[in-house]
Amino acid sequence: MKQYVVYTRVSTEEQGKSGLGLEAQERDIDVFLTSFSEEPFEVLERFQDVLSGGTDDRPQLAKALKRVRSTGAELLVSKLDRLSRKVSFIATLMDDKAVKLRVASMPFADKFQLHIYAALAEQERTFISERTKAALKAAKANGKRLGGLRDKTMKRNEAIQAKAHAEAEKVMKVIGPLRQAGATLASIASTLNETGIPTSRGGSWTPTQVSRVLERVAQ
Template structure:
């Protein structure tokens, strides 16, 4: 039997959507317990409305204290960013021998893979923020000369390109070292699929999608 301490979190900025956000997380947790957990026991569920960038969260502290004091207990979150948006915080927690972290939407991920996901997610957030601001500024300046509905189209196209470039930057930290070590595109695609890293559209990796990431990152 494995015991689980469930932690659900909603950002302050989305407090008005608490019902939808928490319900969605609970669905992921319930799906994990029903599909991947063997004879599970839920010890408690802690819910918090606070930014994931904050390390000092009372409800999370309570959840971790319960995990540390209970044999065979694991901390269960719906998604990794519900635990924290700071890779340093997640890395420190993964190094804690008294805590086992389980992510419902990544049921087979080990501590090493979770660390990689955390690092990639943080890089993506930083890049998207900077790139989107720059892209919108360029679109706005072009829109003044073009007029009509073109500014909206320019902003949308720039935003989509920014997202694609951010995705490439996120993935290249994993793909780059494998490519440098001599792995073929097919071998890299297979490894990414085994690691449960989704493509931009949520599908499986292929040599073509790996090549596209390498091209964009270059």
């Protein structure tokens, strides 16, 4: 019988009390168990932390990992960032031969694919942070608020284009090597979908969308 130890995490005490964020995690886990798990299965125990994803010292996760190591069960989380937002932490965990990890939202992803996803997510957070700092610095130097509907529209369009380019650069970390290795657009799209990397709108990849990313980066 397949055995799981479920781990969930929310970022603040308020979320823990109100259940915000937990419902979505439990839904993803239930979908995985119902549609993707081997049969029969058993959930041995559930653990939950109410702490930031940037904090590695999480008592409930430690207990969950201890249970996993002692039973041989798989650690089941809804998304990879529920474990940590740090690639180093996730990589160390995946190197532990006594820990089997399963991510509900990416049911077929192997360790290599999970590592790529974690690295891309960390790069995106770093970019967003730097972009925010740059925007605040520019606004402060400008010393005035943007005025008029046209200015707001132009700024919004520029932000959309910047976001699209940043997302293209991010996913190129995966597309680029595959393309250089001779992979077709269709096979690259299939790999991205299997890895669980969504498009900019949260959908599935098609060969046309892969081609657009290559064109955007080339420009």
